Amino acid sequence: MTGQGKRRYELDAAEARTAGKSAEAVRNFRLILFCSQRLRHLMDQHLRDENLTSQQGVLLSVVRARRKPTLGEVASAMATSHQNAKQIAAGLERKGMLRIVQDKADGRVKRLTATSAGSRGWEWRNASDFRMIGEWFSELSRSDQKTLRQLLKQLAKSLGE
Structure with missing residues (x-):
C-alpha cells in the first residue's frame, strides 16, 4: 500500500x-x-x-446532546463497541468530566451524564473546534463540501447506518 x-x-x-x-x-x-x-x-x-482525545470529545458531545443516554446508546451513536464506549467513559469519569450511574428503572442499565467540568466551556470549545474543522476543509468549495456530504451519506446508508 x-x-x-x-x-x-x-x-x-x-x-x-x-x-x-x-x-x-x-x-x-x-x-x-x-x-x-x-x-x-x-x-x-x-x-x-x-487533556481530551477526539473519542472522549465525541462521547461528551453525545452525552450532552442526548441528556443521560445509556452506555449502549452512546456506543451506537459512536459506531463503536459497548466495551470501547465503556472504556472511554471510564477515562472521562476518572477525569471528573462524566458520571456513570445506574438507571433508576433498571439497575442493569448504565446512564452517562456530564459533570459541570464535562460541560464547562463547550460553547467556546465548539466554536474553536468548528473553526479548525472549517480550516481542514477549506481546500474544498462549499459546493464540493455539499457533494462530499451527499456521497458520504449514500455510503453510510449502504453500510447500514
Whole structure:
C-alpha cells in the first residue's frame, strides 16, 4: 500500500489487477481510512491542551446532546463497541468530566451524564473546534463540501447506518 512515491491509499499494478472491478472501491476505501485517521490525529492534537482525545470529545458531545443516554446508546451513536464506549467513559469519569450511574428503572442499565467540568466551556470549545474543522476543509468549495456530504451519506446508508 505504500509504494515508493505513491500515496498510501493508491494501488500498485498487482493490487489493481487483483482488485479488478473493485479497484476504485478499494482506492476510495483506503482514502477514506487515511482521511479518517488523519482527521482523528489532527483533532487529538487540537484537544490535547484540554487533556481530551477526539473519542472522549465525541462521547461528551453525545452525552450532552442526548441528556443521560445509556452506555449502549452512546456506543451506537459512536459506531463503536459497548466495551470501547465503556472504556472511554471510564477515562472521562476518572477525569471528573462524566458520571456513570445506574438507571433508576433498571439497575442493569448504565446512564452517562456530564459533570459541570464535562460541560464547562463547550460553547467556546465548539466554536474553536468548528473553526479548525472549517480550516481542514477549506481546500474544498462549499459546493464540493455539499457533494462530499451527499456521497458520504449514500455510503453510510449502504453500510447500514
